[in-house]
Amino acid sequence: MNFIKRENKETKSKTKKIKVYKVNTHKKAVIALWMLLIASFCFAVYKNFTAINIKTVHETKIIDKEIIDTHKIENFVKNFAKDYYTWQPSQASIDSRNEAIKKYLTDELQTLNVDTIRRDIPTSSAVQNVEIWSVKQDGEKQFKVIFTVDLAITEGESKKDIQSSYEVLVYVDDSSGNMVIIKNPTICSIPSKSSYQPKAKESDGTVDAATTGEINGFLKTFFKLYPTATEKELSYYVKDNALKPIGKDYVFAELLNPIYTKKGNQIEVSVSVKYIDQQTKATQISQFDLTIKKENNWMITE
Missing domain, CATH: 3.10.450.540 (Nuclear Transport Factor 2; Chain: A,)
Structure with a gap:
């Protein structure tokens, strides 16, 4: 019996109490943090109700030019x-x-x-x-x-x-x-003749001699007919009304300085055409810039 008691005493003496620490919720730092949190929340709610929606509006101002009758x-x-x-x-x-x-x-x-x-x-x-x-x-x-x-x-x-x-x-x-x-x-002065000179057009060799001969023949035939041709007659040579009837009493004389340039499957033509005006008896020279294309036959497309 004595042995048992001694053992119990030794066991009790070896057992230590676990200390429990209580957090003091009333410390100043904790209070300050809570106050900061509450203030932040209140400020966020206030801004939510009082915030002004800012919208960027891009305005296009159209200025109408007033036409003045002079x-x-x-x-x-x-x-x-x-x-x-x-x-x-x-x-x-x-x-x-x-x-x-x-x-x-x-x-x-x-x-x-x-x-x-x-x-x-x-x-x-x-x-x-x-x-x-x-x-x-x-x-x-x-x-x-x-x-x-x-x-x-x-x-x-x-x-x-x-x-x-x-x-x-x-x-x-x-x-x-x-x-x-x-x-x-x-x-004062008024405008006079400008010294501007447009760049002269030149053939670039893209149209061979045989094709050039064909085009020359086509253009001569067309320009002989053109001054007096009706719309129906022009439709055999002109596509989509690229040239309209003019109804003039002109007699074809010759083509002057024709220049041909190949662009894809079409050929650009720059040519002067000399006519004799039967009413005034004067020479009339017209300059044409045309685009032609060969389908069943040559056609003026522009």
């Missing part, structure tokens, strides 16, 4: 030019001119032009033609007009024709459409 401006300037550039070497004619141009000029310009034609002027002027070259808007209600005037100038027994170019500025009322010239005729 006929009245052109007529106004033409009538002004006829009165302004017409005079005789007499006081009555000069007074009549000065009175006439009051219908077109501002008061300031009328004063400016009082002495442009002097009492002792040795010439007389007659307007042969007025041609408007351009009318461009220059400001909200102003238009810049460039025109030429052809004059017949007489001085004693001498007569000569001259042409001059001028620029004026015309103001147009929105409501009434009334006009007044606010800039005196000012010398």
Whole structure:
């Protein structure tokens, strides 16, 4: 018995109690974390209800160009030019001119032009033609007009024709459409002949001599018929109305400088055709750029 008791005591003494640690839920750090979490949640809910939906809208703005009728401006300037550039070497004619141009000029310009034609002027002027070259808007209600005037100038027994170019500025009322010239005729230039020279077309050797002979024969036959041919007659040579009847009394003379270039199964033709106009008896040379193709026979397709 003593043995057993001793063993139990030793066993009890060897058994250790397991310590249990309790987490203190009231520590400041834990509280702060909870408060942060709650605040974040509340802020997310608030943003959800108050957020503004942002949508990107791509707008295409179409600007319609207003077509301005400039006929009245052109007529106004033409009538002004006829009165302004017409005079005789007499006081009555000069007074009549000065009175006439009051219908077109501002008061300031009328004063400016009082002495442009002097009492002792040795010439007389007659307007042969007025041609408007351009009318461009220059400001909200102003238009810049460039025109030429052809004059017949007489001085004693001498007569000569001259042409001059001028620029004026015309103001147009929105409501009434009334006009007044606010800039005196000012010398300027007009477009002249350009120095541009298009590149000359040349045969590139893609069409052999036999085919060239065939095409020459076809074109001569066609162009002899073409001036007086009906639509039905043309249909034997022309596809899809590529050329339409012209109904002219022309007599075919010859082909000039035909140039042929092969493109796939078609041939591009550049040719000048000389005709004699039976009404005027003058030579008429027409230039054609055609596309032809051989099916059962040669046909003009374009």
